[in-house]
Amino acid sequence: MSLGSCKTLFNSQGNSTLSDIPKDERIKTGLTDSLVRISIELDDDVDRTYRKIKKCLKEIRPQA
Structure with a gap:
């Protein structure tokens, strides 16, 4: 995982x-295996980034 990137990244820390x-x-x-680290990209469209994050989180935990 590169923290030097300007992309939104999801990472399983365990x-x-x-x-x-x-x-x-x-x-x-x-620090359980279910812990997810999120690095949010630099973006001028915060709403779009929020929707992307929400979609990804629902995929890994549908009841969220």
Whole structure:
């Protein structure tokens, strides 16, 4: 994952940047595998970005 990008990114922390921390330690601190990190792009259309984020979140958690 590149934080130098100007795109909206969704990232599962348990499978990437936090994978070096043992799972039991992550869970104790609240960093579960279901944690999703969102980096929001630089955009002049905030409403469009919001709709995109909402759509993606509904795909991974339909009841949200």
